[in-house]
Amino acid sequence: MQRQILISAGEASGDLYASLLAGELRRLWPDARFFGCTGPRLRAAGIETVVDSASLAVVGLLEVVHHLPRIRGEFRKLVAAASERRPDVAILTDSPDFHLRVARRLHAQGIPVVYLVAPQVWAWRKRRVKAMRRTLRHLLCIFPFEEEFFHNEGVAATYIGHPLAGLVRPSLSRDDFFRKHRLAEGRPLLAVLPGSRRGEAARHLPALLDAIDRLYREQALNVVLPASAHTGAGFFRERVGRSPVRVIEGENWDAMAHADLALAASGTVTVEAALLGTPMVTFYKVSPPSWAAGRLLVRVPFYTMVNLIAGRRVVPELMQSEMTGEAIAREARRLLADERARAEMKTGLAEVAARLGQTPAGAHTPMQYAASIVQEILEGQVAHVS
Secondary structure (H helix, E strand, O other): OOOEEEEEEOOHHHHHHHHHHHHHHHHHOOOOEEEEEEOHHHHHOOOEEEEEHHHHOOOOOOHHHHHHHHHHHHHHHHHHHHHHHOOOEEEEEOOHHHHHHHHHHHHHOOOOEEEEOOOOOOOOOOOHHHHHHHHOOEEEEOOOOHHHHHHHOOOOEEEOOOOOOOOOOOOOOHHHHHHHOOOOOOOOEEEEEOOOOHHHHHHHHHHHHHHHHHHHHHOOOEEEEEEOOOOOHHHHHHHHOOOOEEEEEOOHHHHHHHOOEEEEEOOHHHHHHHHHOOOEEEEEOOOHHHHHHHHHHOOOOOOOHHHHHHOOOOOOEEEHHHOOHHHHHHHHHHHHHOHHHHHHHHHHHHHHHHHHOOOOOOOOOHHHHHHHHHHHHHHHHHHHHO
16 A cells, blocks of 8 residues: 655755655655655655745744735645545644644544654743644654653653754865855855745844944955755845855855854754854844744743753854844954854853764664654554554
């Protein structure tokens, strides 16, 4: 019997993780049919597109309201495809505002749901746990502290290790990267990472460009901005104007690995920078109403995942009103000039990388472990039916 597997991702990091898991599942079941909500990496992995994940890329509690009609349409399209094809399992990745609703509908149809990348209910919106307990067959966690939290809440959960550990590495040497992009030898390299979605990148760019202008007036720098596939290089080239920022297509890991400092939007990219050992200044901004609402709900000591994993402030966080060109330039100037501060940060980042690299005993890679859990679920269903 040919297996049908629904796999869905709503943003760039989820698209990467889901594509890695899809590759492992295809090795288990070469003839399986995969379909769902896809980004460029899932499409490259041969997953049939029912919904394009770019249509879901919206950030902010209130920003999403304007896009609700379109998102509801995509939701109905995905659920209808599941109802028609009756997949053996559904794998939903991150994007909890969208996917927890999908999970509820799929569960009602009797489709087992495996959720990859746990919603951060340990930080905010803990009421979601009740629905997760009811609708998810299994939760695959990528941060080490999450498994115990969800077990205590009665959710079947397993820590599989972080998918990026052992994967994030540069493809070019520093010399080759500098030659390829005609960067000046002897100048520090600054990597600018404003976010993988257009909305967040547009919010962050003014302060970032202001900071770069301030820094560049004091010191000659190489500045590169690796554009994500979701955003596209053209989007940034239209906005950087006469700034010294050099926009490149992709190459995030090379840019970060060879950078003396990264200016990074809080999110997955900060984890990537930590794994590469790159010192960074982190930031994030949403609309003022979204920030005010979020402050009432969020219960964490830090906003950046690197600091949460470390349990202390390893990297600077410039959030909302603190994210100004002047503040970013001040932190960047300090780190570029103070070798001791950079070395101390690198020690902290190495600790974070070591924790993320811990995988369960006997597991080869996080996604091989994840695939074995999906296999157990499907084989258990077959055994039960027979």
